[in-house]
Amino acid sequence: MLDPKKLLKERDGYVEWITRFLDSHRAGTIDELRVCFDLNLQHRRSIDGWIKIALMKKVKSLELDFEPCRSNHGRDSGNYRFGCKFFSLSGIRLLTGLCLKHVDVRGQILESFLSNCPLLETLHVSHSKQLTHINVCGSSLRLKHLHISFCKCIKSIEVYAPNLVSFAYRGLECVHIDLKYVPQLCDVSYAGQWKSRWVFELRKSIHRCLATSQLVNLLLRVPFLPFVDISPIQPDFPNLRYLTLELPNVRLSFRETVEFAKLCHLMKHMPLLHKFKLELEAVEPHIPIEEKYIKSIIKMGREVRVTPLNKKLMMLREVEIVGFVGAVADSILICFLSLVAPNLNKIVINCCPPHWHRGAPIDDRKMKELEEGKSLVCDIMSAIRPEGSKYVLL
Template identity: 30%
Template sequence: MKKYLRWVNSTLQMCKGQRLEKFRVCFDLNKFAQHEIDKWLEFAFSRKVQNLELDLNKGGEDTRDFDYCYAFPARLLGLVDPADSSSCTPHSNNLQIHSLVKQNFKSLKMLLLKSVNVTGEVLEFFLHNCPFLETVVVHGSGTLVNLEVVGPSLKLRHLEIWYCYYVESLKICDTNLITLRTTSGEGLLLKNVPMLVEVEILGTYTHILNDISSRLSCVISQLEVLTVHASLSLFDFSQEDLDRYNFPELTKLKKFVLTTFRPVCSWKEQSLLGCTSIIRAAPQLEEFELQLEARPFTSNRECKKAIKCPLHHLKVVKLWGFYNGTFHLELVRYFLENAVALEKIIIDPTCPLLTRVPLDLEEIKHQQTARNLAKLQLQCEVPPTMELVIL
């Protein structure tokens, strides 16, 4: 880390340009580099940076211990720094910085902060003082509690609040936001967001159907892409219960992605057919992807069947995660029987949890076994006019 800090400091001394299109830091840095990173931000803002990225994750991990995260300096914006208990109001020097910063921030278009502790007050300052700011991404902040994205004057189009576990309220109202990605679904409030067409959300530990219906109720009919991450979700209810559930119609949905994780022991008597209740509610669906995060397991039960329902527009199905014969075969058969326009089925036995780590010999063996089983079962099920891809 010390070597990296020295290298960046020496590099910045050689930069003579008056404007920066992009300033990106991507390295394992924590609160012990606070002073140096503060200086880098001052450098970037003084040159009217357009795209600012601080990606300080540790070794490719999703986030780090919040107590060790670098803290975005509120004083740089002329705001009271929560870490400075002696500051009750902005002093004169801060007011001068505030005036200078507001001028230099006019060019900011994108802000990305990963493993950076940032407050809602700081983010709202950016939103209301950067007239060209279109993208805000915050991953792994331990100090983000409340955030309001409110007002038709905001230019913001893409918002991502991920792994910020202390968020209590995320209010998004009267804006032209287009895409939203958040793990803070429990505190989400959406109102009057007519342009919002793409949402990725972490489901709560209640039933996923109720979860989506309540939290996304005002946009459910306008969504075109929906991605849901759920740990309990559809598979805690019987197929009969799901078939009776009156799920709101997703009239414009074109792509649906479901990621779900369960312990190995709880999968054996379950069925993937639960997800068909949402698929049936999306008459315009063109692409469906299921990411199954589970370890290899075996099940010898007979294949079940779901309610028949013509899927007139579905063209691509991707099943991602360890392939288990019965478990996946019944779902593939459902699509073969109902998706009249189906063109491609993709089977990827890679577990989503393991995509960023080196595979050991056992895992490689499991994946090859899954490929062989998928090939053996599906080549005789899928007609030759349809493309079958086994990765």
């Protein structure tokens, strides 16, 4: 635990160091200014001065990351507020990248920023307490990358950006997302933690995110059932090559076995799918799969081998399953994918928890589950692994 007095001393020293460095900087330009420290509204005068110097020196990329240290989640002052005071500086028109983390900024300021920065290509805003709505619109926008994450008051995001290549949203809120015109969009990340009362709005938001045929890379962190339930109204994904699903709080029961089968059916509408990654978080106690289920899985796998070629995933080369626990549902998924993809050359099975639980302590019971899961994978893969494929067990 960091002593508050020591933190205050560290802050003052850091602020003084940055100010001294910028004051002594003699070059006419600065390509990038990146400030990362636990600073807040109390330091607004110093931060304002840094930004003004950077803009006068024609900075291209500006990042302000004021994430609180772990021992100081309850800040002694609010977030620094990014305002319109910088729009009068001519250097702002040369900015190509803006990243604001734990900085409060309103949607109107961001919209004015876009209109004043004709060269801006990257906009990343996270943990802003003032951002409620953002309207990114303009036929002349050069914006290529838009990332909005963990802004707890955000209600809607509207985008009309002809050059946008990647869009990412992460948060705990139910957000109305309207991608009105994004003809170049090929990378979408949509992740969050939602409650059942938000499911209907989630369906509409996800559909708006995915209703574009040029997607190449897609990451979704969603409740499993809402994602599968909207699949009948989804278009095909003719260019999708990389699919990542993060499924928190999954109960790997027989019902989920059926839902995994629906997922596999949906994947058949992705003819160019090259890599599939699934991260699971099973919330029920581990129950080792019975031997009869292992035999039925292998039997089903052998039947899948005769599936017509036009119904197989011919381009799938790599499969990675993280959080495997050896239930019927995840075991059948491995079996199915191993056999419906004749050109699969790498299978990675990771029995460790998903990335959002990395670093958590593992007790004896969990260690036993991991070992049982690994043993089960070996039994299944020895019987169904495609010839010539590489198999990695972690």
